[in-house]
Amino acid sequence: MVGLVARTGQFERSLKAGEYQFQPDLNLLQVLSKIVEGKSIDHQIQFIEGWTFKEFLVELSKKANLKQTLAEADTDAVLESLGILEQHPEGWFFPDTYNFNTGQTDLSILQRSHDRMKEILEQEWENRSPDLPYETAYECLIAASIIQKESSVDEEFPIIAGVIVNRLNKGMRLQMDPTVIYGLGGIDGPLKRSELDRDTPYNTYTRSGFPPTPIAMPGLAAIQAAARPAETSYLYFVSRGDGTHQFSNTIDEHLKAVRNYRSIVEKQG
Numbered sequence: 301m302v303g304l305v306a307r308t309g310q311f312e313r314s315l316k317a318g319e320y321q322f323q324p325d326l327n328l329l330q331v332l333s334k335i336v337e338g339k340s341i342d343h344q345i346q347f348i349e350g351w352t353f354k355e356f357l358v359e360l361s362k363k364a365n366l367k368q369t370l371a372e373a374d375t376d377a378v379l380e381s382l383g384i385l386e387q388h389p390e391g392w393f394f395p396d397t398y399n400f401n402t403g404q405t406d407l408s409i410l411q412r413s414h415d416r417m418k419e420i421l422e423q424e425w426e427n428r429s430p431d432l433p434y435e436t437a438y439e440c441l442i443a444a445s446i447i448q449k450e451s452s453v454d455e456e457f458p459i460i461a462g463v464i465v466n467r468l469n470k471g472m473r474l475q476m477d478p479t480v481i482y483g484l485g486g487i488d489g490p491l492k493r494s495e496l497d498r499d500t501p502y503n504t505y506t507r508s509g510f511p512p513t514p515i516a517m518p519g520l521a522a523i524q525a526a527a528r529p530a531e532t533s534y535l536y537f538v539s540r541g542d543g544t545h546q547f548s549n550t551i552d553e554h555l556k557a558v559r560n561y562r563s564i565v566e567k568q569g
Contacts, residue, residue: 391514
């Protein structure tokens with residue numbers, strides 16, 4: 301017994317906090333060894349590409365194993381604690397699956413997500429195509445967020461990025477529906493003409509250039525597309541009704557594609 305106490309005592313300072321699962325046939329030394337090795341239970345949280353900051357917070361709040369610190373937190377205080385200089389959190393957190401142990405804080409998950417986004421954005425901005433019509437990595441992040449919300453097909457991302465570049469180079473307004481929706485705080489049903497005409501800082505139909513901030517959290521493919529757009533002459537695109545888009549060079553081609561899309565919608569009822 302004395303020998304057992306002596307052996308267990310040597311573990312005391314090496315025990316690692318966490319949540320552990322043990323087989324019923326383990327003896328005390330085996331249990332202590334597992335705790336010393338830190339083989340605690342991993343939990344996961346998944347942030348989806350295209351989610352907003354609010355959706356990130358909702359997902360964090362669902363995790364009972366996380367220590368909840370953000371429910372009453374002021375957004376400005378959160379940004380300051382994470383070292384985010386911009387006054388808006390949108391776009392600054394990388395959507396991915398993150399492992400965590402019981403007792404970690406929700407803020408620590410945001411910190412990891414933010415650090416990952418900074419790392420990826422800096423890397424992709426350094427490797428960007430020359431002569432892009434946006435001057436900063438932050439504008440690249442804004443472009444990536446628009447690309448992410450415009451399509452669910454990764455293969456289309458560089459083409460959509462090319463459309464954004466072409467429209468900016470020609471002094472055309474971006475006219476991207478997701479920016480309008482974000483500025484309105486979301487909508488119910490299809491976007492109406494009256495909503496397209498309603499001016500907000502995010503309405504790229506009524507205002508030139510980029511919206512003031514990203515509109516979502518873009519994934520890697522969207523960021524890469526924004527940094528290295530496809531070389532294309534396209535200026536327009538519209539849904540085909542199957543999840544993909546019809547791209548056009550001229551307004552006449554685009555209007556024809558729009559009519560085709562509306563016909564599909566009408567047939568679907």
